[in-house]
Amino acid sequence: MEILVRISGFASILFVALIFLFLIKEGIRLFGTVTPWAFLSGRSWYPISTPPQFGALPLIIGSLYVTLGALVIAVPLSLASAFYIAEVARGARKELLKSTIELLAAIPSVVIGFIGMTVLAPWVRQLFHLPTGLTALTGAMTLAFMAAPTIISITEDAITAVPRAYREGALALGATRWQTMYRILLPAAAPGIVAAVMLGIGRVIGETMAVMMVTGNASVIPTSLLQPVRTLTATIAAEMGETVRGSDHYYALFAIGIVLFVITFIVNWCADFFLHRERR
């Protein structure tokens, strides 16, 4: 029985390793025809033309734009919300807020994408007088919604975990509640908050369906958040259906998968690093 539990524990490591090996095995074959540098720095993505062009730079920048945009929107809101829930709200209100935020995390991404497409996109277009509402900003706003629950619940845990003595000490020295929050609790919970943000990034950068529906998917290098972008994930999802197994296009999509895997790996590693530092 004990050995079964142990095997289950190690199984996840095995799966990650196998997935990574499979990605590498399929993705690396692209680099027989295209150099890694040309793949990462190429500016044109025309996978089905003859000859095809596999320049992933617009896709990488597209993903970064949407992710950073989502963080700029989600982080301040989530921090304020987490502080309110952890420090200000009491009793029934606190419980209601906590369960509502968990509910927000449970909404399927295609539903959020649909709302983004039908409600948010026309609104963005009118507000900024744009030719189209399907932009990086619309994607960022949609994704901020999806990252917020993760960031709020982990931040709230981090704040609650700050020892009671810190709070009491601050209040005893005459600090107001507000001063206690931003001078004492915020720095004390900082590693946990950074980890929360990192996990939020992980959620955002891997999101596919909602992004594909609201960002317009044009493979140009954007100069502002108000332009359409094409993300790494949307490219894989949109193009995988038609590729012939064993073609360069097929390998190119796996190469994109490697890029995504590396990015999420780094982000998760950072989150882990900060979480462990907090515990020490």
Added chain:
Amino acid sequence: MRVTLSRHCSRWVTGVALLCLLGGCARSASQDMAGELQGTLQIKGSDTMVNLVQAWAEAFMERHPAVLISVTGGGSGTGIASLFNGTADIASCSRTMSETEIAQARARGWIPQEFTVALDGLAVVVHPDHPVERLTLAQLADIFTGTITQWQAVGGVPAPIVLLSREVNSGTHVYFKEHVVRRGNVKGTEEFAPSALLLPSSQAIADEVAHNRQAIGYYGMGYLSPRQKAIAVAQTVSQPYVPPTIDAVRNGTYPIARPLFFYTRGDHSELMQLFLEFVLSPDGQRIVPEQDFVPLR
């Protein structure tokens, strides 16, 4: 916990019992109708055609209750790949097979058979209040390659043009690129402008055009509604501008029309043969306009 577990178990048992019962029924049914047509048929391919093929399959199964036809989409290329792998009997396809694909089929020892089963007009659409009514193919090519970026240049108000296209996994995307963007020169080098928005479905293009006065998009004429306006298209300036209607597609005056195909490996079973005959028969073709496509006759 134990209560829910046992409830699940009993549901599972009921399900299995039901399945056995159904299996028994199906078997006895096929025995009753000995000599009648039976068997299964797998059709995979074009997303554009999936509703049309489904309608054919349903009508055919109504006539032959012992036959089971399953229809799946996924894209024209997916259908042809399934034909290669043997997971489909018929591939529905909104473009012709490429030379590479035909060569691959020959290498596997069979010659693909092509059946033209219906026609489809590609409508170029704008917002209903848009001042532009008509365009030539050359103007469309310039618009979609990004040479013309302002509506002013083609008789509209001064505003930038927003290009809407289908994703690259779509047969419609490929057809529009080869016949409009490249003006019929399949081996040309012209591409959609990189700024073109690639939307995941025809419906997404229809919705964006209905809201956006600066957008221009294209899709099969089946998706036309009063919320969009179809542009009248002319081959050249000296030729008449024709709106996409069933008649105009059938008599060949609308310039952006395409045939829709079925492909097979050529090894037709009796069932396959009868289904293909039904699709091409007057009864089968009568279903085509109901699905907003253009019948062959």
